[in-house]
Amino acid sequence: MKTLQVHIVTPDGPVFDGDVEMITTKAESGELGILPGHIPMVAPLQIGAVRLNKGTETEFVAVNGGFVEVQQEKVTILAQTAEKADSIDIARAEEAKKRAESRLQGSQDDVDFKRAQLALKRAMNRIDVYKHH
Ligand code: ATP
Numbered sequence: 081m082k083t084l085q086v087h088i089v090t091p092d093g094p095v096f097d098g099d100v101e102m103i104t105t106k107a108e109s110g111e112l113g114i115l116p117g118h119i120p121m122v123a124p125l126q127i128g129a130v131r132l133n134k135g136t137e138t139e140f141v142a143v144n145g146g147f148v149e150v151q152q153e154k155v156t157i158l159a160q161t162a163e164k165a166d167s168i169d170i171a172r173a174e175e176a177k178k179r180a181e182s183r184l185q186g187s188q189d190d191v192d193f194k195r196a197q198l199a200l201k202r203a204m205n206r207i208d209v210y211k212h213h
Pocket of ligand 1: 092144161162163167168169170172173176199202203206
């Protein structure tokens with residue numbers, strides 16, 4: 081089976097480096113599945129899960145925005161934050177979710193509302209990815 085070299089990088093350093101058979105990301109334009117031989121491209125990502133498949137193994141990484149770049153047999157994701165399922169602090173994510181929900185209810189201001197919505201998305205993404213560890 082052909083593989084792709086995948087690098088997931090944040091300002092704090094690398095989060096994942098490895099060879100996979102398929103990578104699935106949540107691009108702004110929708111779900112994006114990348115196999116070896118995919119055309120070169122760059123796409124902005126949503127807050128969402130990255131799924132990495134190799135044989136019978138599947139690994140999940142929670143990614144917060146950024147870009148995916150596909151070149152030859154190499155995929156690079158540059159994200160503001162990224163955590164593998166097994167490094168997610170679930171209690172912290174649950175707390176962040178509660179905080180964001182109460183801010184959404186109390187917020188009068190558009191900017192605060194949008195900020196709380198994004199915080200809620202980040203927290204829900206982490207909670208979702210954690211379930212796969
Ligand atoms: P919080 O309010 O808990 O800080 P947040 O969504 O505002 O959540 P970010 O600004 O997205 O946090 O991330 C800040 C740093 O903390 C990043 O390095 C990110 O990887 C890490 N991080 C945030 N939440 C978690 C979590 N639940 N588990 C592990 N790492 C986390």
